[in-house]
Amino acid sequence: MSTVEKAGAGVGTYVDKRLGSNRFLSRSLSKVFPDHWSFMLGEIALYSFIVILLTGTYLTLFFKPSMVEVVYQGSYVPLKGIEMSEAYASSLDISFDVRGGLLLRQMHHWAALIFVAAVSVHLLRIFFTGAFRKPREFNWIIGVVLLTLALGAGFSGYSLPDDLLSGTGLQIARGIVQAIPIIGTWGAFLLFGGQFPGDDFISRIYSVHILLIPGLILALVTVHLMMVWVQKHTQFPGPGRTNNNVVGYPLMPVYMAKAGGFFFIVFGIIALLGGLVSINPIWIFGPYTPDQVSAGSQPDWYIGWLDGMLRTMPNWETAVGGITISWNVFIPAVVLPGIIFTAMALYPFLEAWVTGDKREHHLLDRPRNAPVRTAIGVMSLTFYMLLWIGGANDVIATTFDLSINSITWFLRVALFVVPPLAFVFAKRVCLGLQRKDRDKLLHGYESGRILRLPHGEFVEVHQPLDVKERAIIESRLATDHAPLPMPASVDAYGVANKNYRAKRLQAKLSRVWYGDQVPAPTLAEIEEGQHHAAHGALAEAPLHAHADALENVPFHGGVLHNPGEEKTNQQQLDDRGGHL
Amino acid sequence: MTDVNTHEQSDHGSAGGRLPVADVPHKPRRTDVDPKAARRAERQVAAMFTLSVLFVILFVVAYVAIPKDANVYIPVLGLVGAMNLALGVTMGAAVFLIGAGAIQWAKKLMPDVEVVQERHEMQSAPADTAATVDQYERGKEESGFAGYKIIRRSLLGALALFPIPLIVLLRDLWIQPSDTPNPQAELETTLWRKGSRIVVDGTYTPVKATDLPVGGLISAVPADLEETQAEQGNQNARGKAAILVVRMQPDEIRSQQGENWDYQGILAYSKICTHVGCPISLYEHRTHHLLCPCHQSTFDLADSGNVIFGPAARRMPQLPIGVDDEGYLVALADFAEPVGPSFWERG
Numbered sequence: 006m007s008t009v010e011k012a013g014a015g016v017g018t019y020v021d022k023r024l025g026s027n028r029f030l031s032r033s034l035s036k037v038f039p040d041h042w043s044f045m046l047g048e049i050a051l052y053s054f055i056v057i058l059l060t061g062t063y064l065t066l067f068f069k070p071s072m073v074e075v076v077y078q079g080s081y082v083p084l085k086g087i088e089m090s091e092a093y094a095s096s097l098d099i100s101f102d103v104r105g106g107l108l109l110r111q112m113h114h115w116a117a118l119i120f121v122a123a124v125s126v127h128l129l130r131i132f133f134t135g136a137f138r139k140p141r142e143f144n145w146i147i148g149v150v151l152l153t154l155a156l157g158a159g160f161s162g163y164s165l166p167d168d169l170l171s172g173t174g175l176q177i178a179r180g181i182v183q184a185i186p187i188i189g190t191w192g193a194f195l196l197f198g199g200q201f202p203g204d205d206f207i208s209r210i211y212s213v214h215i216l217l218i219p220g221l222i223l224a225l226v227t228v229h230l231m232m233v234w235v236q237k238h239t240q241f242p243g244p245g246r247t248n249n250n251v252v253g254y255p256l257m258p259v260y261m262a263k264a265g266g267f268f269f270i271v272f273g274i275i276a277l278l279g280g281l282v283s284i285n286p287i288w289i290f291g292p293y294t295p296d297q298v299s300a301g302s303q304p305d306w307y308i309g310w311l312d313g314m315l316r317t318m319p320n321w322e323t324a325v326g327g328i329t330i331s332w333n334v335f336i337p338a339v340v341l342p343g344i345i346f347t348a349m350a351l352y353p354f355l356e357a358w359v360t361g362d363k364r365e366h367h368l369l370d371r372p373r374n375a376p377v378r379t380a381i382g383v384m385s386l387t388f389y390m391l392l393w394i395g396g397a398n399d400v401i402a403t404t405f406d407l408s409i410n411s412i413t414w415f416l417r418v419a420l421f422v423v424p425p426l427a428f429v430f431a432k433r434v435c436l437g438l439q440r441k442d443r444d445k446l447l448h449g450y451e452s453g454r455i456l457r458l459p460h461g462e463f464v465e466v467h468q469p470l471d472v473k474e475r476a477i478i479e480s481r482l483a484t485d486h487a488p489l490p491m492p493a494s495v496d497a498y499g500v501a502n503k504n505y506r507a508k509r510l511q512a513k514l515s516r517v518w519y520g521d522q523v524p525a526p527t528l529a530e531i532e533e534g535q536h537h538a539a540h541g542a543l544a545e546a547p548l549h550a551h552a553d554a555l556e557n558v559p560f561h562g563g564v565l566h567n568p569g570e571e572k573t574n575q576q577q578l579d580d581r582g583g584h585l
Numbered sequence: 586m587t588d589v590n591t592h593e594q595s596d597h598g599s600a601g602g603r604l605p606v607a608d609v610p611h612k613p614r615r616t617d618v619d620p621k622a623a624r625r626a627e628r629q630v631a632a633m634f635t636l637s638v639l640f641v642i643l644f645v646v647a648y649v650a651i652p653k654d655a656n657v658y659i660p661v662l663g664l665v666g667a668m669n670l671a672l673g674v675t676m677g678a679a680v681f682l683i684g685a686g687a688i689q690w691a692k693k694l695m696p697d698v699e700v701v702q703e704r705h706e707m708q709s710a711p712a713d714t715a716a717t718v719d720q721y722e723r724g725k726e727e728s729g730f731a732g733y734k735i736i737r738r739s740l741l742g743a744l745a746l747f748p749i750p751l752i753v754l755l756r757d758l759w760i761q762p763s764d765t766p767n768p769q770a771e772l773e774t775t776l777w778r779k780g781s782r783i784v785v786d787g788t789y790t791p792v793k794a795t796d797l798p799v800g801g802l803i804s805a806v807p808a809d810l811e812e813t814q815a816e817q818g819n820q821n822a823r824g825k826a827a828i829l830v831v832r833m834q835p836d837e838i839r840s841q842q843g844e845n846w847d848y849q850g851i852l853a854y855s856k857i858c859t860h861v862g863c864p865i866s867l868y869e870h871r872t873h874h875l876l877c878p879c880h881q882s883t884f885d886l887a888d889s890g891n892v893i894f895g896p897a898a899r900r901m902p903q904l905p906i907g908v909d910d911e912g913y914l915v916a917l918a919d920f921a922e923p924v925g926p927s928f929w930e931r932g
């Protein structure tokens with residue numbers, strides 16, 4: 006033991022005597038984490054959030070969240086002598102007069118973009134692999150809340166520098182609040198301390214941005230990770246992996262080194278981006294004033310879909326009896342996002358109700374094995390992407406010389422037509438892949454080698470699957486579930502079934518869910534099929550040993566047979582440990 | 586290097602013990618079988634950590650040595666601030682290398698055999714559940730929560746009402762001026778009055794009708810805006826009063842919101858979009874279309890400012906204008922309808 010280790014052990018003992026920490030550590034250090042590239046998405050989110058906290062804290066030291074008008078005297082010449090809010094002036098100071106300030110600003114902004122992107126893609130991974138199923142529904146809900154908070158964090162941060170773009174975003178936000186029936190007008194006046202833009206909003210949203218939202222995110226991330234810890238990570242199917250174990254690397258040392266190292270990688274990449282790639286050059290936009298706007302202004306990417314909904318919505322408004330309801334704003338900006346996020350949060354429960362599956366799931370689904378879920382996901386993604394097109398309709402129109410009106414009309418139709426088509430398409434693809442899997446299990450996989458049998462027939466050699474692939478494909482057997490039975494309207498004693506209609510709906514939906522599944526073969530059939538394939542592959546060998554093997558090379562594909570080699574193919578096969 | 590086989594004699598996942606190796610096909614790595622490769626990996630990792638130190642030193646040097654306003658030309662990036670570039674690259678490299686080193690170490694030199702840990706069902710053992718229920722029942726019993734009906738009800742009432750002060754306290758987020766009955770009153774009026782001179786935004790110079798050619802466009806505000814703004818210390822008045830003044834041939838005007846609200850083909854419209862409030866300035870003088878850059882609502886200024894496309898539901902409010910004794914453009918009254926986004930009480 007080196008002296009450092011001795012000191013460490015001393016501290017460890019000191020703490021353990023007071024907290025019993027070794028009880029926890031002994032179990033934790035050997036905790037197993039499965040490995041897969043897609044498990045890094047959540048890590049990226051976590052690490053970029055840490056970078057956000059770090060850089061944001063530096064920014065607070067220099068940023069002045071005030072709307073008091075000052076005359077700019079800093080070193081950015083084009084804006085010298087111009088009146089602007091103190092918030093904007095201090096953001097300019099951060100960019101031009103604080104050494105490294107621009108780097109911090111840009112790192113903060115890049116980290117924010119990466120954070121929201123990582124959270125979103127992480128959520129997709131969870132969705133498509135069914136990782137939200139029992140027992141992980143709570144963590145899914147936390148994830149949806151985190152996504153919402155991430156959007157709020159990004160929007161509130163974007164609003165702080167009080168440049169022309171950020172102010173325009175706020176103006177839109179105010180218009181949206183005002184469109185909420187009954188409470189909208191009052192809500193807007195309370196939020197902004199009066200009329201737009203007022204003099205309070207930046208300092209208000211500042212405390213939301215640096216305290217409220219990050220505090221909530223931090224608390225929820227902590228709970229999120231504690232649950233992952235307690236429930237252990239899910240894993241993809243593979244050899245030796247079951248629903249009752251975790252196969253992977255122990256926390257100490259491999260996972261610790263990989264995850265810890267990955268934090269520095271993410272941090273490093275964000276710093277490189279901050280140094281190399283300009284983001285949000287606020288000095289170009291100029292200070293905010295409510296009567297100017299820059300054309301082609303685009304929000305950060307994660308707001309694009311909301312903008313797209315606002316742009317695509319027809320201009321419906323009702324004015325009756327002294328009141329006005331702005332459907333054109335209220336529906337796309339408040340109602341639909343509300344419905345979308347609620348549906349997203351409830352999804353695990355809806356799916357569980359439809360499938361009637363009450364088991365714990367620790368082995369991830371391959372997306373093809375849950376065709377309806379995958380199709381729902383693809384459908385939603387298509388909807389989202391169409392909205393992105395809507396959010397960029399002006400850019401698309403000018404780039405491709407189209408009319409904005411026709412893009413908008415296209416979207417008004419496409420938003421209803423294309424996603425269902427995407428659903429059907431995705432489901433078909435899944436079922437096709439299922440069929441292929443079934444063939445592989447029953448007949449082995451097609452080697453591409455053609456064999457001429459002694460009686461002249463040509464056949465393709467099938468080979469048994471390797472251990473890994475077979476385990477992956479076979480994993481479906483363990484999770485398959487039959488559709489729910491149709492309920493009886495009266496029970497055996499003739500008493501009416503109270504929940505009959507709900508139960509019947511559930512059973513019907515469950516048929517839709519499982520209906521088209523390509524039946525998985527039984528274990529016995531698979532054994533037989535694989536055995537057969539192995540046999541077929543071996544059938545190739547004697548032919549090669551035959552004296553006329555050389556002539557027949559093209560027909561055997563010549564894979565095993567090396568001309569001039571003395572050994573028979575059987576011997577070569579043995580040399581390779583039976584692998585072709 | 587750690588011996589990859591040490592996991593094998595493990596007992597079955599007991600706390601702290603070695604975990605069993607997973608039954609997975611496993612190929613040894615170069616570094617497992619070739620001591621030279623292992624040595625090479627070791628040197629690589631150490632080199633990365635050492636380079637990281639170097640970059641930290643370079644960071645400090647750059648911070649001290651590079652002038653704040655120095656720019657450098659970098660292909661692809663263009664002209665960029667030298668300080669930002671140097672700090673970002675050195676800090677990024679320093680941090681990245683620590684990560685790359687650690688991962689290389691883990692991948693090449695730490696064991697790469699997967700181990701197995703058993704899971705346990707999440708649900709508690711029945712005995713634990715029974716004990717919990719028991720304790721709950723005992724608590725209910727001892728506190729008398731079930732028995733003391735009035736206590737229970739009054740407590741629930743008290744708990745339901747106690748957030749009220751927290752909500753009431755939010756009321757003065759808007760300190761309502763004593764002469765303002767409700768928010769609506771503020772949204773319905775702007776700085777424009779009969780006789781307010783129309784001045785060019787930014788320079789505050791008044792506009793003679795003859796200054797504005799047909800097809801011309803100016804962004805304008807009321808003459809007393811500058812003063813009001815200084816007095817109020819915010820941009821609220823500007824947010825409602827901003828207008829666009831355009832001139833077309835009088836016979837091109839198909840309709841307007843009030844009779845003779847133009848002056849010899851000069852029309853004034855609010856600049857604040859009726860959708861959600863972006864200021865508009867994209868004007869196509871041949872078609873007289875006004876396009877909002879935010880969500881592309883399009884208004885026809887030759888036809889009462891009506892919406893011809895896009896998500897906005899209401900026309901752009903028109904400001905009635907004329908000229909004063911000196912020939913300068915003035916407003917004849919305030920807007921007849923509220924400017925900007927709709928709101929519930931608008932009617």
Ligand code: HEM
Pocket residue numbers: 057058060061062064065068095096099110113114117120155158159161162163164165166214215218219222284285
């Ligand atoms: C929770 C996730 C967060 C996200 C997604 C986020 C996002 C953003 C964004 C996009 C900006 C605009 C940056 C620019 O281009 O100037 C910003 C500004 C800012 N953020 Fe954050 N932020 C987060 C958390 C924090 C935290 C925790 C702090 C402080 C402890 C913070 C402090 C600041 C400050 C002071 C500014 C204004 C800086 C300036 O405009 O120059 N942020 N944030």
Ligand code: FES
Pocket residue numbers: 858859860861862863877878879880881882895896897
């Ligand atoms: S604000 Fe003008 S179209 Fe939305």
